[in-house]
Amino acid sequence: MIVGIPKEIKNNESRVGMTPAGVFELVKNNHKVYVQSDAGEGSGFFNQDYQQAGAIILDTIGQVYAMSEMIVKVKEPIEEEYDLIQKGQILFTYFHFASSEALTKAMIRQKAICIAYETVEDEEGTLPLLTPMSEVAGRMAIQQGAKYLEKPVKGRGVLLGGVPGVAPGKVLVLGAGVVGIQAAKMAAGLGAHVTILDINMKRLRYVNDVMPPHVVTEFSNEFNIRRLIKTHDLIIGGVLLKGAKAPNLITRDMLKEMRPGTVIVDVAVDQGGCVETTKPTTHEDPIYIIDDVVHYSVANMPGAVPYTSTMALTNVTLPYALKLANLGWEAACAKDTSLNKGLNIVEGKVVYQEIIEAFGWEEVVA
Numbered sequence: 610m611i612v613g614i615p616k617e618i619k620n621n622e623s624r625v626g627m628t629p630a631g632v633f634e635l636v637k638n639n640h641k642v643y644v645q646s647d648a649g650e651g652s653g654f655f656n657q658d659y660q661q662a663g664a665i666i667l668d669t670i671g672q673v674y675a676m677s678e679m680i681v682k683v684k685e686p687i688e689e690e691y692d693l694i695q696k697g698q699i700l701f702t703y704f705h706f707a708s709s710e711a712l713t714k715a716m717i718r719q720k721a722i723c724i725a726y727e728t729v730e731d732e733e734g735t736l737p738l739l740t741p742m743s744e745v746a747g748r749m750a751i752q753q754g755a756k757y758l759e760k761p762v763k764g765r766g767v768l769l770g771g772v773p774g775v776a777p778g779k780v781l782v783l784g785a786g787v788v789g790i791q792a793a794k795m796a797a798g799l800g801a802h803v804t805i806l807d808i809n810m811k812r813l814r815y816v817n818d819v820m821p822p823h824v825v826t827e828f829s830n831e832f833n834i835r836r837l838i839k840t841h842d843l844i845i846g847g848v849l850l851k852g853a854k855a856p857n858l859i860t861r862d863m864l865k866e867m868r869p870g871t872v873i874v875d876v877a878v879d880q881g882g883c884v885e886t887t888k889p890t891t892h893e894d895p896i897y898i899i900d901d902v903v904h905y906s907v908a909n910m911p912g913a914v915p916y917t918s919t920m921a922l923t924n925v926t927l928p929y930a931l932k933l934a935n936l937g938w939e940a941a942c943a944k945d946t947s948l949n950k951g952l953n954i955v956e957g958k959v960v961y962q963e964i965i966e967a968f969g970w971e972e973v974v975a
C-alpha cells in the first residue's frame with residue numbers, strides 16, 4: 610500500500626502521524642511511504658531520519674494526499690484539507706466527529722474511509738489509541754490549571770500545594786477515567802486536595818484503593834457537582850461517552866456559584882466538552898473568561914508536548930496502521946474487532962451510531 614504522512618496544520622500542532630521507526634516497519638513490509646517535508650520537525654524527527662528509514666519526502670501536502678492510498682495523521686482534517694481527500698482513501702487519525710457536524714458532512718462528501726483513533730476499542734472496552742493522549746492531557750491539565758490559577762492571568766491566586774500554615778488548593782475532577790486519574794495523580798503529587806467524581810463505581814473503588822487519602826471520591830450527580838464547585842479552585846473535565854457528545858455536567862448558571870478566578874480545564878472539549886460554556890480554543894489563545902471563571906479548552910493539548918506525545922501515540926497506532934496496510938481496510942476490520950470499532954464513515958455513510966445521535970439525524974446519512 611502507499612501510505613502518506615502529511616504535516617499537521619492545526620494551530621500549534623507539532624505532533625506527526627508516524628515516527629521514522631514506524632516508516633521502517635512499513636517499508637520492511639513492502640509498503641511505500643511518502644512523508645511531507647518537515648512533517649516531523651516539531652517532534653524532533655527530520656527529513657533525513659525519515660529518508661534513512663526508507664521514506665520518500667514530498668514537498669507539499671497536496672502531493673501527499675494525491676499520491677497515497679492511506680493517510681496516517683494525528684488530528685482531524687481541517688478545512689484546507691477537505692478537498693485534498695480522495696474518494697475511497699483511508700484516513701487513520703483522530704476525528705471526534707460528534708463535536709463537529711461540519712467535519713462530518715465534509716468527510717461524507719469526500720467519500721473517504723474514516724477510521725477514528727478515539728473509537729478503536731478492545732475487548733475490555735478500553736480505547737487503546739486514545740489512552741496515551743489522555744494520559745498526556747490529564748497530566749498537562751494540572752500544569753495548565755496551576756498556571757491559570759495565578760492572579761496575573763485572572764485566576765484566584767491560589768498555589769495548589771499551599772505552604773506550611775496555609776491550606777492547599779482544591780481540585781475537582783469530573784470523570785475517573787484515564788484523564789481523570791492522571792490529573793488526580795498530578796494534583797495529589799503537588800499536595801492539592803482532590804475530589805474525583807464518576808458514575809462508575811468500579812472506577813471510584815479503584816481510585817479509592819490506589820490514591821492517597823487526600824484524594825476523595827464522590828458519586829457524580831448534579832446535586833454533588835452544584836455543592837462542590839463552590840469550594841474548589843480548579844475543575845478538570847475528563848468525562849467521556851464513547852464516540853458521543855459529552856454531557857454538560859456544568860451548566861451556564863453554575864458559573865455564578867463559583868468563586869471569581871476559579872479555573873476550568875475542560876479536557877473533554879474534543880467531544881464537545883462537559884461544561885455548557887466550553888468552546889474549543891488553541892494553544893495560541895488558550896483561555897477565555899465568562900462570569901469571572903477562567904475557561905481553558907484546548908482541543909489538542911498533547912500537541913504542545915510533541916516529543917513525548919508523538920512517540921506515545923505512534924507506539925500504539927503503528928500495529929493497526931500496519932494491519933491496514935498489509936490487509937486493506939475491509940479485511941483488516943473484518944479480522945480485528947477493535948479496529949472495526951474505529952470505522953466511523955465509510956464511502957459517504959456514517960456507520961457509528963453515536964455520531965448520528967449527536968446531530969439528531971434520523972438515520973445514517975449517505
Ligand SMILES: NC(=O)C1=CN([C@@H]2O[C@H](COP(=O)(O)OP(=O)(O)OC[C@H]3O[C@@H](n4cnc5c(N)ncnc54)[C@H](O)[C@@H]3O)[C@@H](O)[C@H]2O)C=CC1
Pocket residue numbers: 727739740742743744746783784785786787788789806807808809812829847848849850855856858875876877878879880907908909910911
Ligand atoms: N483536549 C485534548 O487535547 C484531549 C482530550 N481528550 C478527551 O478527554 C476525554 C476523556 O478521555 P478518557 O479519560 O480517555 O476517557 P475514559 O473513557 O477513560 O474516561 C471517561 C470517564 O467518564 C466517566 N463518566 C461518564 N459519564 C459521567 C458522568 N456523568 N459523571 C462523571 N463521570 C462520568 C466514565 O465512567 C469514565 O470513567 C475524551 O473526550 C477524550 O477525547 C483526550 C486526550 C487529549
Ligand SMILES: CC(=O)C(=O)O
Pocket residue numbers: 684703739742743879908909910911912
Ligand atoms: C485525543 C486528542 O484529541 C488529541 O490527542 O489531540
Ligand SMILES: [Mg+2]
Pocket residue numbers: 864865866867868869900901902
Ligand atoms: Mg462567579
